[in-house]
Amino acid sequence: MKETNLAVLTGSHDLTGSQACAEGGLSAGCRFLGYYPIFPSFDIVERFAERFSDVKGVLIQMEDEISALAAVLGASWTGKKAMTVTSGPGFAQMAEHIGLGVMLETPCVIVDVQRDGTSEGSPSAPGGGDIMMARWGSHGDYEVIALSPNSPQEMFDMTVKAFSLSEKYRTPVILITDTYVSNLNEAVHIPDAKDIQIHTRKYYKGKREDYLPFQYDAKDLVPPMVDVGKGYRFHVTGLTHDERGYPVMDEKCQEWNVHRLVQKIRIFAEDIVDFEEEQTDDADVIVVSYGAVSRDVIHAVHQVREEGIRAGSLRIKTIWPFPEKKITQLAKKATHLIVPENNFGQICLEVERCARGRAETHYLYHASSRIGQSDDIVKLIKKVMKK
Amino acid sequence: MEAIITQQEAKRHPMDNLLRMDRMPHIWCPGCGIGNAVSAFADALDKLEYNLDKLCVVSGIGCTGRVAGYIKVDSFHTTHGRAIPFATGIKLGNPDIKVVVISGDGDLVSIGGNHFVHAARRNIDLTVICVNNFIYAMTGGQVAPTTPTPAYTTTSPFGNFENPSNVPQLAEAAGAVYVARWTALHMRRLTYSIVDALKKPGFSVVEVISPCAMYYSRINKLGDGLDMMKFYYDHSIIKHGEPTDHLEIDYQKEIIVGKFVDRERPTYSESMGKWFED
Amino acid sequence: MRVRERIKPFGSEKPQPVKGELIIIEDRCKGCGFCVEYCPNDVLIVSDKFNSKGYHPPEVVHEENCRYCGFCQLVCPDFAIFSIEEKAVESKSNTA
Structure with a gap:
């Protein structure tokens, strides 16, 4: 309880978009931030760095953006809510693991503070060119959820919402913002901890022996999850897999697997859109x-x-x-x-x-x-x- | 023979609770040494009497990348080269879990080289088992960072002229606390090395020299898996504590095996805990 | 155990060697021959028959020589062979 109070700074504050984003993550229960420094996303990390020891969180600067998102996915499987922050060139590197996150149905949040591209582009100018990359960045067929805030208040709200959506649909959620919004300084109202609605992932509750990592509910097409180290002895793979999580290389399984990944977002698209x-x-x-x-x-x-x-x-x-x-x-x-x-x-x-x-x-x-x-x-x- | 078949129904393989026997036979070719490395790892777990619920295996891509799918613990088959950062995330997310990375030389040293170096530098509590078969086997026998000069591969049809990586030296230089190398036939020694590595807090590396009977052997005309296994075993010299810069592997020459590094360094979690206590 | 405390061999029962029983899961075998080659007591040979995948699995020819060392189980990359101890042996000091 105490931890929650430290995580949620209830009240009105004068915050930049970046700070609001970090606060949003903490309020949503984010306890793991893996990142690689890149301009202009770094303000979010700075805020998180000031605060993460209050909430016993983990903050790690990985060796590159590829590993930053890989570590975030790994941490998410231990039951922690995890996020990473980056900007255009880093986001491009993360594309591979967005695919892995989708395939392993791992909840996580990726904040992309856009800067002008292409390539290194103009780092300090607010960009807007990552919209289609967020949609199609990784190879193969998949659906993503991407949110676009336009004020520091929304940076807070949407970070919370991004965690909620990622946990609900078991998929990486991308928060696409830009330097303009993340540097904007405005009043941000942080509600009471009890008023912050966070959807927590659906955990498996049946018998241990019967657990299949990708056996989904027909209702929402989302399979219940378990954490590492709880004795389920599951296997998951980025290869096309059946409900046991074992790789199966045939067309039927490919359809079963990928079609569901796409459908679980498409069917509920009207609930998600805002x-x-x-x-x-x-x-x-x-x-x-x-x-x-x-x-x-x-x-x-x-x-x-x-x-x-x-x-x-x-x-x-x-x-x-x-x-x-x-x-x-x-x-x-x-x-x-x-x-x-x-x-x-x-x-x-x-x-x-x-x-x-x-x-x-x-x-x-x-x-x-x-x-x-x-x-x-x-x-x-x-x-x-x-x- | 009939009697054996009836017994075999009655008696279970001793590694039944460690391996996913429902997935056997596995995908590895006849004469491949990866199965031996898995066997040694399973035997090490058996010897350690480790709580398997608290153990997690992460693999990358490639022949050895498939190991995760055959070990009956929480296991992840991730993207190419990214097994170590994924494992880092698991370890930091839940420090109670013992995380083991089992992957190949191409996965760990080439595409995942940077992650290997930095995980060793941070001394994250991981055990890395690197199965080195000198080639990219799953993709069809391309030249690997460990391919010795002047071995032939499908992408070095005139022989490889690049300098190969020396995995133990790389590991030591980056800061690993435990480094050992064995061939896939040194089963008992390999098993005990894996036991030691699992016990050791910090980044520990065990390299397993394994024959690739399908690509490396065929293109270099080295016979079948058994011939290669025999060759590696007969040409291995056990030299514990040998300086790691002497450990380069030349083409079809002797291979120095043994335990080379066993030192104490504070792990990432220890350093972090201490830092924030002060 | 101190040297003086060791059980003297005189008068005591002659220790029996440990005996093992080999079990081969033939359909898993890929015929690599590691077990046949590295069995220390030459218990196994490569059989003439084929398994369902078309490989020659090993065959036990000198089961009486098996000393339950377990090396075949360790060295088998396909988890297709294992040994079990045939009977409990009283004297444990002679297992080597």
């Missing part, structure tokens, strides 16, 4: 945005509303799974969808796909240097509506 709408009911033009850029969109929408243009905003909070139904629904009502992005067109393709030609989709390059200014969004809304 978004925020503003004035979309009567809108002719809807700006679809996420992350730091969405902060500018709100200003732009307010500004053009004053000028009589019926604009609305849809802010996507869970990038993956993508809110397909919502976009399709909005495309029926609105005539134009504008997607400002701090990259050269990633989510706009998804929006275009989901709009199915019912509304015209416009992409806008909202460069990292423009974050904090909404004039280009206003200009495009006006241009689109004049047609």
Whole structure:
């Protein structure tokens, strides 16, 4: 009980996005952070480093990002909630273990503080190009859950939510943020420990001899988990496996295995997706945005509303799974969808796909240097509506 | 013969509770030495009378990477080269668990070389059993970091000109507290070395020189598994405490085996505990 | 045990050698021949028959020579052979 109180700093604080993220992790029960230093994710680790001895957590700087996520996966199997933080180039290295995490159905949280790429790019500039990498980074077929906060408060809330989702669906969850949000300093309200809703992984409760690591419930397609060292003597492998966890190299098993991994997220996608709408009911033009850029969109929408243009905003909070139904629904009502992005067109393709030609989709390059200014969004809304 | 068959139904293999007999026969080729290493490991566990519920085996990829699937303890078959960091996570997540990494030379020294070095440097309480067969066997006999000069492999058809790694020297230099090397036929000595390594707190490494009867042997015309096993055994010289820089393995020359390093260093957990106590 | 306390051999029963019984799980055998080659008492030979995978499993020819050393079990990479002690032996000092 005491430990929980130390972990959850209830009250209002003035925190940066990074600090809020670390606090969110601690509040959610994260007790293991494996990382490799990379700019600009390091502030999260610094906060965790100040606090981890209070909660008897483990903090380890591994030799690279590959091993950082590997250690996190290992720690997760001991029953600890575990996370890692990184930035673009490190996230690229972690791709292999995102696949392993998905295959071994290991709950963990990966925080990606995006920086401008490609390759080393511009480390200090807030980037936005890791959106598709988060979705497709590892090889093979899989589904991920990725959240995109736009304020320090959301950094806190979404880190907690990321742990909840990862434990519930037994999958790695990615928190995609950027330098802008992680450096932003705002008031963050941390609720009482008892008010923080954390889903804990489903543990196996049957007989030891009968335990099969990948025997899932038909209800949620998620197999119950056990911790290492509890006498279940299980085997799990990154190879295509059957319900015993043994490798089986045939097509039938591949389908049984991977199809379920995909379906366990796809079927419940509507439960997972989260978004925020503003004035979309009567809108002719809807700006679809996420992350730091969405902060500018709100200003732009307010500004053009004053000028009589019926604009609305849809802010996507869970990038993956993508809110397909919502976009399709909005495309029926609105005539134009504008997607400002701090990259050269990633989510706009998804929006275009989901709009199915019912509304015209416009992409806008909202460069990292423009974050904090909404004039280009206003200009495009006006241009689109004049047609 | 019939009498034997009836007895065999009545009597169980002594390693039945240590190995996943439902998965036998295993995937390794006839004449391969990995089975011997597993046998020695199982025998060591038997000798130690260790609580198997508190033991965990982690493997990487490759022929030896499949070991985890055959040992009846909590076991993980992870990605290529990342067995050690995965094991580090388990060890730090729950320090009560004894974690053993069993993997091949390519997995531990090549792709996982950095992890090997840093786990040894941190002196994380792991036991690493490195089965060295001088080649990448599962992928089809490519040149490995341990392939001696001038052995032929499928990717060095004119002979290997690269300098091979010396696993014990690497381990010692990086900070391992226990380093031993045996061939796959030194079963008793290997077993006792594994027992010692498991008992030793800290990063311990046991290298097992194993024949690869399918790739290394065929391309170099070294006969079958038995011939190679015999050769390695006959050409091994036991020299305990030999300086590890003398341990390079030349092609078809003598192999120095024995226990080379046995020293005390504080483990990662000890150092961390002490640091935060002060 | 101190030297003086050792049981004197005179008058006591002659110690019997330990005897073992070999059990071969033929279908697991891959015919590597390690057990046949390294059995210290040459108990085994490679048989002429085939197992279900087409390998020649070992065959026990001199079971009376088996001393339950267990080396065949250790050296078998396929976990296909093991020995059990045939009967309890009274004198344990002679197990070597």
